[in-house]
Amino acid sequence: MKVVSNLILFMFCLVLTVSITIVLAVGAHEHGKSYMTVILDDSILSMSLKLSASDVVGFEYQPTNEKEIEVIGQSTLLLNDTDKWLALTGGACIQKTAKVTSPFDVVTDKHQHEHEHEHEHKNERSVHHDFLVDIEYSCKRAAALVALEVNLQSFFTDIHQIEVQWIIHNKQGLSVIESSNQEIMFNHER
Numbered sequence: 001m002k003v004v005s006n007l008i009l010f011m012f013c014l015v016l017t018v019s020i021t022i023v024l025a026v027g028a029h030e031h032g033k034s035y036m037t038v039i040l041d042d043s044i045l046s047m048s049l050k051l052s053a054s055d056v057v058g059f060e061y062q063p064t065n066e067k068e069i070e071v072i073g074q075s076t077l078l079l080n081d082t083d084k085w086l087a088l089t090g091g092a093c094i095q096k097t098a099k100v101t102s103p104f105d106v107v108t109d110k111h112q113h114e115h116e117h118e119h120e121h122k123n124e125r126s127v128h129h130d131f132l133v134d135i136e137y138s139c140k141r142a143a144a145l146v147a148l149e150v151n152l153q154s155f156f157t158d159i160h161q162i163e164v165q166w167i168i169h170n171k172q173g174l175s176v177i178e179s180s181n182q183e184i185m186f187n188h189e190r
């Protein structure tokens with residue numbers, strides 16, 4: 001009887017382990033495809049982008065040389081400089097914040113050893129890493145916001161598609177940005 005219950009426990013743990021593995025695998029991304037959400041809430045326009053590190057810098061491992069560290073730095077700066085790749089039509093929006101979260105830890109502080117240790121664990125769990133960009137605008141004439149243009153593909157040519165989910169003027173939409181079609185119109189009546 002004890003053997004049977006142990007066997008059941010073993011099977012249960014096995015199923016649980018497999019389930020957890022599947023859940024983590026679902027979190028993995030597809031290279032070439034980025035995701036964006038755009039939400040207008042009253043006068044606040046919030047955007048978040050999720051870009052695979054592979055599409056931004058060309059690799060997803062922790063940098064191993066100076067050149068890779070430099071590429072990460074340049075890409076982070078470019079993502080922060082939203083004027084270069086993001087444009088709004090109408091709305092009189094002023095950017096309040098832009099925050100880029102890099103999956104890489106290239107800071108050279110005293111805790112380097114601790115960081116290295118953390119990375120070993122991170123890599124065990126997933127080989128995929130993402131850059132996150134969070135942007136917030138304050139729009140004086142939010143009702144007049146007509147369009148959004150994203151030109152990231154000129155700088156990061158590995159990004160083939162950006163899937164944009166948006167909620168603007170109480171309408172919801174799903175649009176795809178490609179190098180041939182970089183603009184999303186929010187006013188569908190026109």
Ligand SMILES: [Zn+2]
Nearest residue numbers: 052054128129
């Ligand atoms: Zn990846």
